[in-house]
Amino acid sequence: MSRIQIDRVTKKYGKVIAINNLSFSCEDSELIIVLGKPGAGKSTLLRMLAGIEEPNEGQIYFGNNLMNGVAPEKRNVAMAFETYALYPHFLVKQNMLSPLMSPNNTIDKNLREKRIHEVSQLLEIEPLLERKPSQLSGGQRQRVSLARALVKAEDTNCVFLDEPISHLDARLRNSLRGELKKYLKDKKATVIYTTADYAEALGIADRILIIIDGTVRMFASPDKVFDEPKDLGVANMIGDPKINIFEVNGKGTIQVGDLTPTLKYFEKVQAKYIGIRPLDINIMSSKNLDLIPGTVYVTEPIGYDQIVRVMVGSKMINIKMPLENNTFAINQPVWLDINWKNGLIFDNDGMLKGLD
Numbered sequence: 001m002s003r004i005q006i007d008r009v010t011k012k013y014g015k016v017i018a019i020n021n022l023s024f025s026c027e028d029s030e031l032i033i034v035l036g037k038p039g040a041g042k043s044t045l046l047r048m049l050a051g052i053e054e055p056n057e058g059q060i061y062f063g064n065n066l067m068n069g070v071a072p073e074k075r076n077v078a079m080a081f082e083t084y085a086l087y088p089h090f091l092v093k094q095n096m097l098s099p100l101m102s103p104n105n106t107i108d109k110n111l112r113e114k115r116i117h118e119v120s121q122l123l124e125i126e127p128l129l130e131r132k133p134s135q136l137s138g139g140q141r142q143r144v145s146l147a148r149a150l151v152k153a154e155d156t157n158c159v160f161l162d163e164p165i166s167h168l169d170a171r172l173r174n175s176l177r178g179e180l181k182k183y184l185k186d187k188k189a190t191v192i193y194t195t196a197d198y199a200e201a202l203g204i205a206d207r208i209l210i211i212i213d214g215t216v217r218m219f220a221s222p223d224k225v226f227d228e229p230k231d232l233g234v235a236n237m238i239g240d241p242k243i244n245i246f247e248v249n250g251k252g253t254i255q256v257g258d259l260t261p262t263l264k265y266f267e268k269v270q271a272k273y274i275g276i277r278p279l280d281i282n283i284m285s286s287k288n289l290d291l292i293p294g295t296v297y298v299t300e301p302i303g304y305d306q307i308v309r310v311m312v313g314s315k316m317i318n319i320k321m322p323l324e325n326n327t328f329a330i331n332q333p334v335w336l337d338i339n340w341k342n343g344l345i346f347d348n349d350g351m352l353k354g355l356d
Contacts, residue, residue: 002063002157002190003028004049009058011044011214018044019055020214026158026192031184033205034194035237041214042194043082046160049192050079062157073102079160080149084141086133092144093129096120099152107155115151122179123147124172142167154187161193165200177203198238202226210234232350235275241307241318243344244276254340256292257313263340271353275344278320282337283308285326291335296328310334 004026011019019041026032036042047053049060051072060067067075078099086095093116100112107115120126123143133141146164153159165173165180181204184191195201201208202222210218210225218230229235235243247255248271253262284291294310294317301323308319308328317336328334347353 004158005061007059009055012056018214024209024219029188031191031206033201034209035201036211040211043162046162050077050160051075076157078149078152078156080146080164082162084145088133092131096147096151119147119150139168153189158190163194241278244317246274248272257315271345272348273346278318280339280342281319284335291337293335296332299328
């Protein structure tokens with residue numbers, strides 16, 4: 001495996017800047033998740049790393065070797081494409097074997113068969129090995145594309161996975177996350193893995209690289225990303241339902257819908273925005289002068305929990321709480337108890353700050 005170094009890389013398509021002056025490193029045997037919304041530049045980054053596209057500016061290194069201008073087949077990488085890119089005339093097993101059959105590969109037949117068996121079990125595609133891609137569903141094709149990369153994971157400089165489980169059903173996606181992480185760690189693979197799913201990123205990453213509009217906004221461990229998001233853009237990407245952002249109108253005065261409560265807790269803080277996670281709001285069904293009145297917009301029961309969206313004037317507030325606490329009806333008047341002390345504080349530029 002190799003350390004991957006990306007140094008001030010920029011990629012343009014005409015006047016559109018897909019990746020802008022991006023720098024980061026992926027250490028040997030590290031699993032980096034690149035988190036970003038669709039169109040953020042995640043796939044473009046992987047295609048440059050794999051040699052399918054070249055950067056307009058900047059350098060890419062594998063170990064001490066400069067990769068700019070090196071052909072894809074000479075980079076010794078494995079990649080699972082979001083678009084699958086399977087050989088239509090090959091069976092599933094032949095697609096999986098294809099990266100192990102190159103002229104430079106010396107893996108013997110028994111080891112190839114062992115890897116096919118191991119990976120097909122992991123991805124639950126054993127019954128599909130004798131089928132062609134045209135006989136598979138979209139989710140099955142995605143697993144075959146992922147399998148083709150995984151069989152080569154321990155022999156490569158790096159494994160690049162472009163949203164490798166995004167098209168799977170929720171049950172398989174959730175169960176596969178942990179298994180995929182264990183497999184890649186067991187193989188000591190160096191991995192750069194893209195996703196738009198924050199839970200996927202938090203669950204399996206060693207570090208998370210957050211890209212917004214082609215630019216790195218934060219690069220840190222999962223706990224740091226969750227507990228201390230660098231700015232409002234990062235905070236809005238982490239959590240489901242997403243964090244509630246309230247504007248501070250004056251010293252300690254918070255804008256909550258059409259209300260402006262004054263909170264002594266924030267009087268000493270030069271804050272412009274306060275972020276409150278949905279878990280830090282409780283709903284009360286009886287009136288209290290210290291609480292904020294609102295009206296239930298909709299409720300969404302999810303197993304033992306529920307998501308409740310409450311309107312306070314024109315502002316929608318997201319709340320997540322145990323279902324057993326209470327149930328609520330659409331248009332029901334309620335009162336909100338907000339734990340402001342757990343709030344994330346952002347300055348005029350939307351950057352996270354602490355108490356002064």
